[in-house]
Amino acid sequence: MTNRKLSAIAVLVITAALTAACGDDADQRPGAAGAAASTGVGHPGPAVPAAPPTTPGTTAADPPGRAAPVGPSGTTERRPAGLPPVVLPARPAGAPGARQVVAAFRAAGLKAGNPRDRSADCGPDGLGLGCSEIVATDGVTVYVFPDETSAGDIAETWSGQSFRHGAVVLNYLEAKTPAADRARYEQVLTTLR
Numbered sequence: 001m002t003n004r005k006l007s008a009i010a011v012l013v014i015t016a017a018l019t020a021a022c023g024d025d026a027d028q029r030p031g032a033a034g035a036a037a038s039t040g041v042g043h044p045g046p047a048v049p050a051a052p053p054t055t056p057g058t059t060a061a062d063p064p065g066r067a068a069p070v071g072p073s074g075t076t077e078r079r080p081a082g083l084p085p086v087v088l089p090a091r092p093a094g095a096p097g098a099r100q101v102v103a104a105f106r107a108a109g110l111k112a113g114n115p116r117d118r119s120a121d122c123g124p125d126g127l128g129l130g131c132s133e134i135v136a137t138d139g140v141t142v143y144v145f146p147d148e149t150s151a152g153d154i155a156e157t158w159s160g161q162s163f164r165h166g167a168v169v170l171n172y173l174e175a176k177t178p179a180a181d182r183a184r185y186e187q188v189l190t191t192l193r
Helices: 003-022 032-039 098-107 148-157 179-191
Strands: 133-136 141-144 162-165 168-171
Touching: 098 133, 098 141, 098 179, 148 162, 148 168, 162 179, 168 179
Parallel strands: none
Antiparallel strands: 133 141, 141 168, 162 168
């Protein structure tokens, strides 16, 4: 015999031993013991009564003649296919909105073209930053946070690549804002309110 045949035989013997030790899955189904005992097939033992038949709107646990409550149309309630929309925290009163900041940059002649509202990235399905608004432009990305503490925390994380004024943080990473232009963006932001 070859090693290959010995391995195949060993697998078969182990499988047979496990099957005999674990039993058949049919024995684990509710009511299977009663069916096996009443037919004389399977394990010997006392007969277990089969579960009482159920009618629509009842379960085996309900007493006979009592129907379980069913919805008005008698159908199962359906859940919506999508997740509910993420509710972002409101920006603080008096803080400029991200679009307002971008409009101020454009009015000052700064590069702020191709604005994209990415506020969905504020929520748990996105970056999860906890911000209120994000607008990305070709020149800079504007983040508005619900409070100055959150804005300060993220500005510190992006140290050297951001600027914070109040609850608004400018991020220079994505747009690769030239260092010479950053002071002009910051000056425009500090004059807003």
